Amino acid sequence: MKSALxxxxxxxxxxxxxxxxxxxxxxxxxxxxxxxxxxxxxxLSKQKxxxxxxxxxxxxxGLFSDKCMFIHMGGTWGKTQELTTIKNGGIWYKxxxxxxxxxxxxxxxxxxxNDIDLVAVVGGNEVVNPFMVTEVYVKENGKWTMGSLTFxxxxxxxxxxxxx
Numbered sequence: 001m002k003s004a005l006x007x008x009x010x011x012x013x014x015x016x017x018x019x020x021x022x023x024x025x026x027x028x029x030x031x032x033x034x035x036x037x038x039x040x041x042x043x044l045s046k047q048k049x050x051x052x053x054x055x056x057x058x059x060x061x062g063l064f065s066d067k068c069m070f071i072h073m074g075g076t077w078g079k080t081q082e083l084t085t086i087k088n089g090g091i092w093y094k095x096x097x098x099x100x101x102x103x104x105x106x107x108x109x110x111x112x113x114n115d116i117d118l119v120a121v122v123g124g125n126e127v128v129n130p131f132m133v134t135e136v137y138v139k140e141n142g143k144w145t146m147g148s149l150t151f152x153x154x155x156x157x158x159x160x161x162x163x164x
Contacts, residue, residue: 038103041110044144045101045135052093057083064146065138071150073129082149092121097160108139109147117160118151130154 034042044063051059061083070082072091085091100115114133119126136148 034103037105037110041103041112041137041144042101044137045112045114046098048135048146049093049096049098052086053095055086055089055092057087060086063144068146069148071148073151073153089121090123093118094121094126095119099159110137110139110144111135112137115154117158119160128158128160130156130158 048060048063050056051063061079064079064082066079068079068082070077070079077085086093095118096114097117097119098114099117102113104111104113112133112135114131114135116131116133117128118131118133119128121127130153132152132154134148134150134152135146137144138147139145
């Protein structure tokens with residue numbers, strides 16, 4: 001009886017855990033379902049990934065708020081350290097394959113959830129990781145600036161095809 005009860009609770013826990021790792025179903029990825037503001041933010045996020053891949057710290061400097069925080073698997077830091085890390089190649093965000101984006105609006109604040117596979121070069125080693133990336137943007141004086149960027153590692157396998 002105890003074994004059956006333990007097995008039941010383990011099954012419930014496993015199902016709950018696996019559901020927690022599943023991207024949201026209401027993913028917003030096409031302009032036909034987005035408001036103009038949501039599409040603007042999706043485009044800005046896509047441009048940010050391109051700037052990061054290109055190590056374009058000048059454009060990123062304009063996007064990142066001076067108070068912006070970056071939460072990585074290896075630490076948390078502010079704007080200056082993130083830009084220095086990108087410029088010096090400490091982390092090269094080589095390619096972000098974005099599978100789904102959800103945009104939630106709260107007044108002048110937007111929270112984007114991005115289901116991605118990220119190809120990055122860290123310490124000279126290329127790695128590929130599945131992430132749910134949370135981006136927080138605030139609109140001030142008619143301009144969107146990033147307030148936070150958080151990488152949460154997902155338990156799902158990498159979806160991206162092997163790079164040649």
